[in-house]
Amino acid sequence: MYATKHISSVQNSLVKRILLLKDKSRERKKTGLFILEGKRELGLAVKAGYAIETLCYCEDLLNVDQLENLIPLEATVNRIGLSLDVYKKVAYRDTTEGVIAIVKAKSHELSDLKLEKEKPFIIVAEAPEKPGNIGALLRTADAANLDAVLIANPKTDLYNPNIIRSSVGCVFSRRVAMGSTAEIIAYLKENKATIYCAALSASENYTKVDYTKTTAIVVGTEATGLSEEWLANADKNIIIPMEGEIDSMNVSVSAAILIFEGKRQRNEK
Template sequence: MQATKYISSTQNSLVKKVLLLREKSRERKKTGLFVLEGLREIEIANNANYHIDTILYCQEILENSDILQSFNANQLISVSGEVYKKMAYRDSTEGIIAIAKAKDHELSSLAFETKNPLILIAEAPEKPGNIGALLRTADAANLDAVLIANPKTDLYNPNIIRSSVGCVFSREVKMGSTTEIISYLKREGFQIFCAALSASKDYTTVDFKEPTAIVVGTEHSGLSTEWLNNASQNIIIPMEGAIDSMNVSVSAAILIFEAKRQRKINK
């Protein structure tokens, strides 16, 4: 498949649009568009039924052009090496960038394909690297959803897309306030297991086999009292060294895969 258009000027209006979408959360929210970069990320987004508006690629850099066959000629724009380097966000680049439409992340649109869902909830995560790592874990465990309570970071921040290696697209991700999410969980009959230091049980002693929400907070302040007061049970990963906690994404992974282990035995 060949592009119908070629851009050689870094002053082109579409190039400026890509830069604006990449750098400004306000622009992403206003337009409902975002930028993603890289073969794997674009392929995952496309397979997850994200609408890809435009593909910009540099023939000089793109080693595998097979992905272009997934799009029609009107979606494809070839660009010069200079233009591509102007638009590219990552240091190591693969020669392909897409403009795509954001999905609906409202809690009200959440639906499950299973009657016994296992979900992860992160309250007020700020660091894109941690959010990306949580999404990678959720993908690895094939979780039914990831909910972000009191979000502080734009989900389509390029650092989240990069650190999640595209897993931001492969999972069902919804957002809402802590109060809204707790109300939803109770209404839908979820067990709520909050990772916390106080009033907690060893995570290996609780039963994750029913519809379950595993809730983690920030490394700095943990979970809010609203979560702790509404938990079915607070749980803890016993520490045997000098510190009392681990990176939030590591902790979440341990808890999630214990739940997966229990559910596998229960089959």
């Protein structure tokens, strides 16, 4: 397999297109495309059925035939070789693996999400803003093999390069859907999910509730917590007892603790 084109100028139109997709959420939404960097991330995207439009690789860092051995790609994918200077211009990471792809986004409409297991286990995050927290949450969801990740009132688009990087590609390995808080509450009730909201008040110790049925754990931001709409619709509020001076933890850490308690109960049943 050979590259169909080689680029050595940073003024090339494709280079400008990559930079625009990398930096501008509006451009990603308008075109339905995003930028993906890294071998593992590319492999997970291909495995999950994402369509690769263009594959760019640095000819000084990676032989495209070696990449093909690692990640088989459709014959219709454009292969483009980049000089080292051009690759450094478009690469997002300080340390990199020599591959960048333009990829077609998938739909993440809540209406498209079909829960296939008999008693699915779901994590819901309301209004997460920091891409790093979203990425960490997706990594935890992958590690626990959760059935879905729902994001209520999203503040950033799912294909933000920071989310892809911090999730180490787990954004592709999990089923993710987005919607308003009201839409997600209605969806969970329609699917007869028990809703456990992480909250500081009127809460029960997180180890004392039952996660073995269809379950949704809902977490909010560290700064503001969950909205009243969630708390009013919770089957129960749950809390992680804190023994130090502060009363909250990073949202991705809290979610991990709650998720793996649920996994422990499910594995024991």
